[in-house]
Every structure is written in C-alpha cells, then in structure tokens.
Amino acid sequence: MKYTMLALALSVGLLIPFQGIMTASLSQKLENPYLSAVINFSGGLIVFLIALLLSMNSFPAIKKLSSIPWYLYLSGVVGSVFILGALFSLPKIGSMSFFALVIFGQLITTLLVDHYGVFGVPIHRIDITRIAGLLLLIAGTILIIKK
Numbered sequence: 001m002k003y004t005m006l007a008l009a010l011s012v013g014l015l016i017p018f019q020g021i022m023t024a025s026l027s028q029k030l031e032n033p034y035l036s037a038v039i040n041f042s043g044g045l046i047v048f049l050i051a052l053l054l055s056m057n058s059f060p061a062i063k064k065l066s067s068i069p070w071y072l073y074l075s076g077v078v079g080s081v082f083i084l085g086a087l088f089s090l091p092k093i094g095s096m097s098f099f100a101l102v103i104f105g106q107l108i109t110t111l112l113v114d115h116y117g118v119f120g121v122p123i124h125r126i127d128i129t130r131i132a133g134l135l136l137l138i139a140g141t142i143l144i145i146k147k
Contacts, residue, residue: 020086021095033087040083041076072119093145100144104137 019040027036082102090098111134114124124130 017095017099020083020090020098023083024087024090027087028091033084036087037080037083041080097145100141104141107134107137 023036023040026039027033030036085102086098093101111126111130113119113121115126117123
C-alpha cells in the first residue's frame with residue numbers, strides 16, 4: 001500500500017506541470033487568461049461531478065456542512081491563485097523556473113504545516129535533516145532560475 005501511494009504521489013507530480021503549462025498556453029491562444037482559467041476549472045468540475053455521482057458516498061447533511069470551519073471551503077480559491085500565478089508568470093519565466101519556485105514555496109509552507117500540525121496533519125518536527133534538505137532545494141532553485 002505504501003509503495004502504491006508513493007507511486008500515486010509521483011504520478012500526480014508528473015502531471016501537475018501540465019495543468020499550469022496547458023492553461024497558460026490556452027490563455028495565450030485565447031488571448032484571455034480568465035477564460036482559460038474558467039475552462040480549466042470547468043473541466044475539473046465535470047470530472048468531480050461525475051466522480052461524486054458514481055461514488056457510493058452519500059451527500060452530507062446541511063448541518064454537517066455548516067459545522068465545518070469556513071476557511072476550509074477556500075481550497076478552490078487557493079487553486080485559483082495557483083492557476084492565475086501560472087497564467088501570468090510561467091510564460092515569462094519559463095516552466096522550470098516557475099515550478100522550481102512553486103515547489104520551493106510548497107516545501108517552506110509544508111515544513112511549517114508539518115511542524116505545527118496545521119489542519120490536523122500528523123506532526124513531523126523540523127530537524128537538521130529537513131533543514132539541510134530545504135537548503136539543498138534553495139541551492140537547486142537558485143541554479144534553475146539563474147541565467
């Protein structure tokens with residue numbers, strides 16, 4: 001099971017660049033970044049509506065939906081900010097620089113999320129090994145974006 005999940009994570013990682021690259025390319029061809037983003041998220045909406053309809057999960061009661069902290073419903077906004085960032089910066093700095101900086105930013109954030117257990121994730125304290133890994137990633141990011 002662990003190796004299956006590791007393979008799934010790697011597969012997702014291999015696909016993520018295509019979302020930003022394809023949406024940015026579509027934006028340039030349409031000459032409208034916002035329409036490109038709407039198309040991007042419409043495709044995702046369709047996929048998840050189909051998955052929801054095919055799943056055996058029942059829809060939660062309104063009471064349960066209203067008891068969830070409001071900020072957890074903002075995840076789509078976060079995804080939108082990612083797409084907008086890709087639409088405007090990726091064509092100018094290139095996909096490798098864009099994703100090097102995205103990954104670097106993700107690792108800084110997740111280092112803190114893991115350390116403090118934000119949103120209930122399992123706690124993994126910051127230690128010298130994690131700091132060393134982050135410093136190596138900083139060096140790699142600088143090498144990638146340096147011209």
